[in-house]
Amino acid sequence: MASIHLKNVGKRYPDGNRAVIDLNLDIADGDFMVLVGPSGCGKTTALRMVAGLEEISEGEIHLGGELINDVEPGKRDIAMVFQNYALYPHMSVFENIAFPLLSQGVPRAERRDRVERTAAVLGISDMLDRKPRTLSGGQRQRVAMGRAIVREPQAFLMDEPLSNLDAKLRVQMRSEISRIQAELGITTIYVTHDQVEAMTMGTRIAVMRKGVLQQEGSPEVIYGQPANLFVAAFIGSPGMNFVTAELSRRGDDLVLGIGPQELVLPPKTLAQRPALLEHESGSIVIGIRPEHLSLPPTDNSAKLKATVERSEMLGAERLLHVSISAKPVSADEIMEAAEEVSAAAPAMLQDGSKGDEVALIARIDPSIVPQPGSTVELGVGLDRLHFFDLESGRAVL
Amino acid sequence: MRDRYSRKTLIWEVLLLLLAIAFCLPLYLLVSISLKPPQELFTSPLTFPTDLHFENFSRAWQARNSGGMASAMISSVIITVGSVATLIVIGSLSAYAIARRPGKLSATLYTLFVIGIIVPFQLTVLPLFVLFRSLGLIGTYLGMIILWVGILTPLTVFLYTGFVRTIPRDYEEAARMDGAGLVRTYVQVVFPLLRPITGTVAILTGLFIWNDFFASLIFLGGSGRETLPVAIYSFVGEYLTQWNLVFAAVVIALAPLLVFFLIAQKQMIRGFSGGIRG
Ligand SMILES: Nc1ncnc2c1ncn2[C@@H]1O[C@H](COP(=O)(O)OP(=O)(O)OP(=O)(O)O)[C@@H](O)[C@H]1O
Ligand SMILES: [Mg+2]
Numbered sequence: 001m002a003s004i005h006l007k008n009v010g011k012r013y014p015d016g017n018r019a020v021i022d023l024n025l026d027i028a029d030g031d032f033m034v035l036v037g038p039s040g041c042g043k044t045t046a047l048r049m050v051a052g053l054e055e056i057s058e059g060e061i062h063l064g065g066e067l068i069n070d071v072e073p074g075k076r077d078i079a080m081v082f083q084n085y086a087l088y089p090h091m092s093v094f095e096n097i098a099f100p101l102l103s104q105g106v107p108r109a110e111r112r113d114r115v116e117r118t119a120a121v122l123g124i125s126d127m128l129d130r131k132p133r134t135l136s137g138g139q140r141q142r143v144a145m146g147r148a149i150v151r152e153p154q155a156f157l158m159d160e161p162l163s164n165l166d167a168k169l170r171v172q173m174r175s176e177i178s179r180i181q182a183e184l185g186i187t188t189i190y191v192t193h194d195q196v197e198a199m200t201m202g203t204r205i206a207v208m209r210k211g212v213l214q215q216e217g218s219p220e221v222i223y224g225q226p227a228n229l230f231v232a233a234f235i236g237s238p239g240m241n242f243v244t245a246e247l248s249r250r251g252d253d254l255v256l257g258i259g260p261q262e263l264v265l266p267p268k269t270l271a272q273r274p275a276l277l278e279h280e281s282g283s284i285v286i287g288i289r290p291e292h293l294s295l296p297p298t299d300n301s302a303k304l305k306a307t308v309e310r311s312e313m314l315g316a317e318r319l320l321h322v323s324i325s326a327k328p329v330s331a332d333e334i335m336e337a338a339e340e341v342s343a344a345a346p347a348m349l350q351d352g353s354k355g356d357e358v359a360l361i362a363r364i365d366p367s368i369v370p371q372p373g374s375t376v377e378l379g380v381g382l383d384r385l386h387f388f389d390l391e392s393g394r395a396v397l
Numbered sequence: 398m399r400d401r402y403s404r405k406t407l408i409w410e411v412l413l414l415l416l417a418i419a420f421c422l423p424l425y426l427l428v429s430i431s432l433k434p435p436q437e438l439f440t441s442p443l444t445f446p447t448d449l450h451f452e453n454f455s456r457a458w459q460a461r462n463s464g465g466m467a468s469a470m471i472s473s474v475i476i477t478v479g480s481v482a483t484l485i486v487i488g489s490l491s492a493y494a495i496a497r498r499p500g501k502l503s504a505t506l507y508t509l510f511v512i513g514i515i516v517p518f519q520l521t522v523l524p525l526f527v528l529f530r531s532l533g534l535i536g537t538y539l540g541m542i543i544l545w546v547g548i549l550t551p552l553t554v555f556l557y558t559g560f561v562r563t564i565p566r567d568y569e570e571a572a573r574m575d576g577a578g579l580v581r582t583y584v585q586v587v588f589p590l591l592r593p594i595t596g597t598v599a600i601l602t603g604l605f606i607w608n609d610f611f612a613s614l615i616f617l618g619g620s621g622r623e624t625l626p627v628a629i630y631s632f633v634g635e636y637l638t639q640w641n642l643v644f645a646a647v648v649i650a651l652a653p654l655l656v657f658f659l660i661a662q663k664q665m666i667r668g669f670s671g672g673i674r675g
Binding site: 074086102 | 565567568570571572573574575576577578581585586589590592
């Protein structure tokens, strides 16, 4: 078990494509690091460079303090689980799991012993004689895990290992992988484009976009203090609400103009985010998580008038879709992040936010049933607002 | 829903049946004549034999010409098996290198092999014969095996290269991550994945070599190591009128092929349709 350090790592493919740009990551011993980002952002490339399957164009990768740039993949003592599992189809489950031990020259008796112990951990002891072809997706997944953990490697790499499973199995394997990783305490890099997987599995999350690391931190930090518009829009489901506001000063107070409505920011907010002053009397993007819009408003929260469009009953909560009159935000970052959630989302965003209307989503108590078309007053948690620079998309802190 | 068995289906079925019969006819003639007594041969060549003369087979087998059927069978087996095995080893290794190492060298080699498929063998016979004679390879098993490997490597490499390209690299990368060297990866992971195309190659080249008459006659004629087609041909001269024995000999020569076909059939079809399933 060992830490992994990426130092100014870059990848330039022969066709000139820069898939990873100046990537710095410190992954501590035992961490479960999730690399997340939209399709084509360079996650797989980064992972394969750590594995040694892809040449490192720039920078250094260290494993346990040792530079491994020029170490053969088989000598790095890193195990990898492939997206399609890559189980050898002509070998039995036993032979598949034993394969890495064979290469290491582990004696026969010990091999059998270790394969059987691994199979027991994964609950596949009764399938050792079967061929991968005869296994279900979840069982194959376990065998692939088994082949990785039987070696007791320094680190695990996994590239979207759950993407071939159905939704229910994915949830189950998610916690299973987390459990096994925690039990073994092996440093892990896990690649996914699914932000739910990232949030639920990772002890650390690194969000990437177009080859560039956007933010790295614990799930709490990534969710609660997104560093820019892209991270804010990418993490969370339903996603964060965005609206353009005019910031101005009135006396000692900062006032947010959202369309015709005004929210007065408490002095505390300014104290927490002194950089807001630089945006005084200018436009700024504010972000509100759906759970920070309340109905009915709590006593001391600010209030925002909105028109109810429709609501989605999810059981434990209700998603209330409303519209307010304000200027929508149409930054590329948000569109790209929305696209990852569903291909139709950008169109919906644009539709729902025509001209001077902005669509918002609030997470409310399911027992409240507002009528579509009616006007409601939503409570806004002012101390939970996120502010972003309109130009750079960076969080204003 | 309408009845799915329409008139069109019926016509198709009849046509296909006729086609199948047309394909079976030579085989029927071959087998039926091989079981007939000589007199019946000319009076009614097309009918089913009145009684089955299995002794034709033993007579054909025991005939002493060009070393006899038994010796010809041994020659055929040694040359075919030796050539096919060598072809599979050399062809799959070359194709693996060509398919997995992109670059000028691979592209050039591949083009060379494709040209090798196109060049007709007959063009090269004369220089080859002279060369083989000076090397003392005429009339030897080794010479024949070298000859066949040379002639058929281009086709083998062509078939293998196409197939290797359809195999996801993940298997090899997984083996690499698992610490397997190049040799272990090839022997334990890649070659088994090539099994369908190996079946195809074995059947195609095996048939070609087993049935060849021309090259065997030229390079083995008079050496006492003639293969089955040459031995059977020499039958024709010796037993000019005994076509039933000639046909019996052909049936004997066919038998090992049929057995091999039945065993490898499944593999071959998979090889033709390409791809593998995990
Ligand atoms: N062998 C290659 N040659 C050239 N460009 C490549 C190669 N492999 C990947 N790329 C490019 O590098 C970029 C990053 O690819 P990568 O596979 O790392 O993305 P990813 O984040 O894993 O995406 P996904 O979620 O779709 O798997 C993409 O723009 C891709 O087109
Ligand atoms: Mg990928």
